[in-house]
Amino acid sequence: xxxxxxxxxxxxxxxxxxxxxxxxxxxxxxxxxxxxxxxxxxxxxxxxxxxxxxxxxxxxxxxxxxxxxxxxxxxxxxxxxxxxxxxxxxxxxxxxxxxxxxxxxxxxxxxxxxxxxxxxxxxxxxxxxxxxxxxxxxxxxxxxxxxxxxxxxxxxxxxxxxxxxxxxxxxxxxxxxxxxxxxxxxxxxxxxxxxxxxxxxxxxxxxxxxxxxxxxxxxxxxxxxxxxxxxxxxxxxxxxxxxxxxxxxxxxxxxxxxxxxxxxxxxxxxxxxxxxxxxxxxxxxxxxxxxxxxxxxxxxxxxxxxxxxxxxxxxxxxxxxxxxxxxxxxxxxxxxxxxxxxxxxxxxxxxxx
Amino acid sequence: xxxxxxxxxxxxxxxxxxxxxxxxxxxxxxxxxxxxxxxxxxxxxxxxxxxxxxxxxxxxxxxxxxxxxxxxxxxxxxxxxxxxxxxxxxxxxxxxxxxxxxxxxxxxxxxxxxxxxxxxxxxxxxxxxxxxxxxxxxxxxxxxxxxxxxxxxxxxxxxxxxxxxxxxxxxxxxxxxxxxxxxxxxxxxxxxxxxxxxxxxxxxxxxxxxxxxxxxxxxxxxxxxxxxxxxxxxxxxxxxxxxxxxxxxxxxxxxxxxxxxxxxxxxxxxxxxxxxxxxxxxxxxxxxxxxxxxxxxxxxxxxxxxxxxxxxxxxxxxxxxxxxxxxxxxxxxxxxxxxxxxxxxxxxxxxxxxxxxxxxxxxxxxxxxxxxxxxxxxxx
Numbered sequence: 001x002x003x004x005x006x007x008x009x010x011x012x013x014x015x016x017x018x019x020x021x022x023x024x025x026x027x028x029x030x031x032x033x034x035x036x037x038x039x040x041x042x043x044x045x046x047x048x049x050x051x052x053x054x055x056x057x058x059x060x061x062x063x064x065x066x067x068x069x070x071x072x073x074x075x076x077x078x079x080x081x082x083x084x085x086x087x088x089x090x091x092x093x094x095x096x097x098x099x100x101x102x103x104x105x106x107x108x109x110x111x112x113x114x115x116x117x118x119x120x121x122x123x124x125x126x127x128x129x130x131x132x133x134x135x136x137x138x139x140x141x142x143x144x145x146x147x148x149x150x151x152x153x154x155x156x157x158x159x160x161x162x163x164x165x166x167x168x169x170x171x172x173x174x175x176x177x178x179x180x181x182x183x184x185x186x187x188x189x190x191x192x193x194x195x196x197x198x199x200x201x202x203x204x205x206x207x208x209x210x211x212x213x214x215x216x217x218x219x220x221x222x223x224x225x226x227x228x229x230x231x232x233x234x235x236x237x238x239x240x241x242x243x244x245x246x247x248x249x250x251x252x253x254x255x256x257x258x259x260x261x262x263x264x265x266x267x268x269x270x271x272x273x274x275x276x277x278x279x280x281x282x283x284x285x286x287x288x289x290x291x292x293x294x295x296x297x298x299x300x301x302x303x304x305x306x307x308x309x310x311x312x313x314x315x316x317x318x319x320x321x322x323x324x325x326x327x328x329x330x331x332x333x334x335x336x337x338x339x340x341x342x343x344x345x346x347x348x349x350x351x352x353x
Numbered sequence: 354x355x356x357x358x359x360x361x362x363x364x365x366x367x368x369x370x371x372x373x374x375x376x377x378x379x380x381x382x383x384x385x386x387x388x389x390x391x392x393x394x395x396x397x398x399x400x401x402x403x404x405x406x407x408x409x410x411x412x413x414x415x416x417x418x419x420x421x422x423x424x425x426x427x428x429x430x431x432x433x434x435x436x437x438x439x440x441x442x443x444x445x446x447x448x449x450x451x452x453x454x455x456x457x458x459x460x461x462x463x464x465x466x467x468x469x470x471x472x473x474x475x476x477x478x479x480x481x482x483x484x485x486x487x488x489x490x491x492x493x494x495x496x497x498x499x500x501x502x503x504x505x506x507x508x509x510x511x512x513x514x515x516x517x518x519x520x521x522x523x524x525x526x527x528x529x530x531x532x533x534x535x536x537x538x539x540x541x542x543x544x545x546x547x548x549x550x551x552x553x554x555x556x557x558x559x560x561x562x563x564x565x566x567x568x569x570x571x572x573x574x575x576x577x578x579x580x581x582x583x584x585x586x587x588x589x590x591x592x593x594x595x596x597x598x599x600x601x602x603x604x605x606x607x608x609x610x611x612x613x614x615x616x617x618x619x620x621x622x623x624x625x626x627x628x629x630x631x632x633x634x635x636x637x638x639x640x641x642x643x644x645x646x647x648x649x650x651x652x653x654x655x656x657x658x659x660x661x662x663x664x665x666x667x668x669x670x671x672x673x674x675x676x677x678x679x680x681x682x683x684x685x686x687x688x689x690x691x692x693x694x695x696x697x698x699x700x701x702x703x704x705x706x707x708x709x710x711x712x713x714x715x716x717x718x719x720x721x722x723x724x725x726x727x728x729x730x731x732x733x
Contacts, residue, residue: 046485070487077513078483202479202506209483210509325448326472326480 023300026293030307034087037311041083041318046325047074081211085275086317087310088216088223089208090282092272094309095302096265097283098290099230102237102298103261104153106166110284111269114169115176117278119148120270122180125187125200137203138218138274144180145270149262152176205277208317209327215275222271227306229264233257234302241298279313279331281338286312288345401537408538413531414498414520421492424539428491428516430474430481430507433523436671436679437497439465440713441532441548442539447489450475453670456732460670460716474506487514493538497523497531499591525594525682529553532680551712552683555705556598559686562698563600572693574601575628575657576675578615580638582631582646583623586615592675595682596632599690604628620651630693631657635668635729636676664692665729670714684709688727702727 043051049071057075097110104114111117123144127137152173160168184204191197236257239247247254272279290304313330316337320328401410407419426447429435438446443465450473458466469489472480474496494516496507511518519538521531529552536545574596578584586592588603592615596603604626607616631646633639643663652658666674666685673685687705691698706723710716718726725731 046482047488070490073513073515074484074487077515078487199505205478207479209479209481210506210513212509212513321482321484325469325482325485327482329478 023294027300027303027307030304030311034307034311034314037314038083038087041086041314042075042079044318044322045074045079046322047071047078049075077212081213081216082208082317082321083314084216085208085211085219086314088219089272089276089279090286090313090316091306091310092219092223092226092268093279093282094286094290094305094312095227095230096268096272097309098287098298098302098305099237099261099265100149100283101287102241103258103265104169105241105243106169107288108166108170108284109173110281111265112177112278112280112283113173115148115152115173115180116145116266116269117273117280118177118180118184120145120266120273121204121278122148122184122187123270124203124274125184125191128200128203129187129191129196134218138222138271141274142222142267142270145266145273146263148176148180149266153262203274203277205329207277207327208275208330209321211275219271219275222267226264226268226271229260230268230302233261234298237261237298237302276330279334281334281342282309282313285338285341285345289341400534410534412520413522413527413534416518416520418517418519420517420519420538424492426489426491427493427495427539428471428486428489429495429497430510431497432473432475432671432677433679434495434497434521435473436677436681437521437531437535438495438539440680441535441545442541443715445539447471447491457668457670459733460710460714460718460731462715474510479506481510483510483513486510487516491516494518495521495535497521499524523678524591525556525598525678525686528680528683529556548713552680555683555709556686558700559599559690559698562700563598563690563694566600566694566697570694570697571600571602573604573626573629574632574693575604575623575626575630576632576634577639577642578634578637580641582633582642582652583618583620584615584637585618590615591678594678595674595686595689598686599693601630601689601693624651624655627655628657629660629662631655631663632674632689633663633665634672634674634676635665636672639665667726667729667731669726669731680713 043049043054049057053071054075057072093111096116100109100111100114100116101107120141123141124137126144127140132140152169155176156165156169156172159172188197188200191200236252239250239252240254240258240261242250244254269283286309287301287305290301290308293308294300294304313334316333317330320330320333401408403409403422406422408422408424409417409419412418425445427438427445428447429438429450432450435446435450443462446465446468448469448471450471452470453461453466471486471489472482474481494507494511494514496518498520499522507518510516521527521535523531529549532545532549532552533542534545536542536549539545576585576593576596578586578592585605587605587607588597593603593605605616605618607618633642643665646652646658646663647661657663666672666688671677671679671681673681673688675682684706687698687700688702691700691702703720703723706726707718707720710718710723722731
């Protein structure tokens with residue numbers, strides 16, 4: 001896998017990447033798919049809303065009329081906030097996963113493998129334990145997510161010198177991940193069971209069934225702040241993945257760019273976790289899937305990952321909220337789909353990387 | 354060279370900061386862990402008032418609520434509430450929280466066997482489907498909890514759906530009050546008060562008998578909650594409330610989780626406690642535990658095992674002791690008292706069981722079924 005990256009470094013210009021498929025039509029198609037899935041999602045749910053009624057409600061809403069009572073509650077308080085959050089969470093996890101893979105020159109990493117998820121989880125538990133307010137909980141989650149990624153990276157660069165860096169980073173990530181999970185367990189262990197413990201458990205479990213417009217807003221701000229640098233610097237991720245010297249030769253301040261990208265990706269991860277809890281696999285498989293479609297050029301890969309991630313999680317959440325009368329936890333579904341798909345990628349060979 | 358050293362220092366300092374922060378977090382909580390006083394004081398509740406077609410009152414968690422004057426349908430977020438509504442006004446229940454076993458079903462009236470399974474908020478997890486709950490159009494959401502408990506997730510559900518939440522208290526001493534209030538809410542005060550009186554009389558009777566037990570005669574009980582017997586709950590837990598109520602000593606005096614997670618203990622610790630009686634629960638690996646414990650040399654020296662004093666409370670349709678800590682515990686208190694203290698507690702348990710099932714579940718059971726239930730069975 002490193003070989004493909006190395007050989008990529010040999011290509012004369014960044015724009016000279018072999019194109020899997022032409023960029024613009026693919027992007028348009030992906031946006032179109034997301035929009036279609038979004039519209040379909042509006043019409044499905046355990047509370048049946050016929051299409052005509054849906055249209056009526058939207059027209060009524062546009063012309064400032066009120067009415068319909070329960071149906072409006074379902075649509076505006078339950079279904080739409082949930083759909084919006086689903087798209088953002090999927091996009092955030094896939095986008096940050098793609099960025100991490102480029103920054104660390106490692107196709108095996110994702111927010112969970114680097115420990116960002118576990119770190120953010122611990123940060124939140126710690127903040128809840130100390131009765132921080134909701135914004136401070138988010139900030140603490142972000143800081144600890146960052147600390148975990150930093151720790152993973154620093155440790156792996158000390159240990160992994162002159163050896164298999166890809167493997168060492170993954171292994172170090174596992175260590176950091178379980179370390180932070182242990183911290184979370186300690187926090188839960190000492191928490192007041194009637195109050196704090198339930199709050200922590202509830203936060204870590206996440207789940208999209210109690211999302212209101214407040215969560216949408218809470219997620220939206222860090223989502224935008226995190227996504228902008230990933231888009232602006234997406235071509236620089238290409239440069240980073242060539243290697244340190246090549247990047248420097250191209251006049252890229254690797255240290256600074258890497259730092260900004262890590263900050264942005266971790267912000268995305270921790271904001272997604274704060275709403276949905278730990279949702280695994282999305283950050284790992286979606287970038288690979290996107291690579292299959294648009295190739296490894298981050299100029300196209302980043303937007304493709306974000307779009308596919310949003311669509312994917314929206315579809316998965318639609319299943320979670322409609323198949324049974326009770327909810328299926330999102331993490332279970334992403335694992336059931338993600339694990340076999342990842343195995344398929346491994347079996348298929350590394351050509352996609 | 355320099356950068357290598359720098360990285361090492363950086364890594365070390367990050368580690369240290371993390372460890373320090375964790376330590377600070379731990380110490381600050383242990384000092385500020387002011388636990389809400391457990392149940393014993395019955396919540397004082399004003400009964401409801403109807404203003405402008407809305408019924409207004411303060412619920413048992415001290416929250417002001419305003420609900421429709423007439424409540425036709427109720428969604429309960431946990432089995433404790435579901436069983437309360439089922440015993441008081443079953444026609445107003447919109448669904449169960451989890452699937453019931455065939456054995457439990459034979460004590461459930463036919464028209465309620467096929468109510469949908471809706472999930473709930475149990476063990477820190479939300480399994481309900483918000484849209485499905487709305488589609489069933491409940492008038493209120495009923496949450497039965499403990500004083501000082503965090504119900505943020507239930508409040509969220511109410512915020513999303515616009516359906517008001519009513520909080521009741523499940524602690525054994527507050528059950529009577531919960532029934533009186535629920536009776537008014539559901540528009541059947543007659544049945545609510547009748548059941549509340551039944552609960553009060555039954556508990557008072559048990560309480561007065563166990564009150565006579567001298568301290569040196571108190572039985573040491575261990576509650577085994579897993580197939581290996583090494584999960585348990587301490588005396589502060591909602592799961593062992595009945596032990597305190599019948600004047601038994603829970604050997605587990607550790608502060609354990611009241612949230613339903615329990616705690617793991619070591620075999621040596623159990624040997625050290627040497628309980629006189631072990632209570633098991635068929636919902637928590639009790640049957641597997643019973644199969645092996647009498648042949649297990651590790652357990653053989655424990656007094657309860659030597660004297661074959663391991664008891665399994667009936668669990669049909671709802672458990673008499675715990676999991677969930679529901680109204681069946683009223684009968685369970687009597688059963689437990691007479692089981693632990695036969696010299697002090699004399700009751701006609703069989704007839705009381707039949708009476709309780711008739712009054713609360715509205716089913717007639719046979720003498721054989723009553724006897725089977727008393728012995729922890731009662732299934733097919």
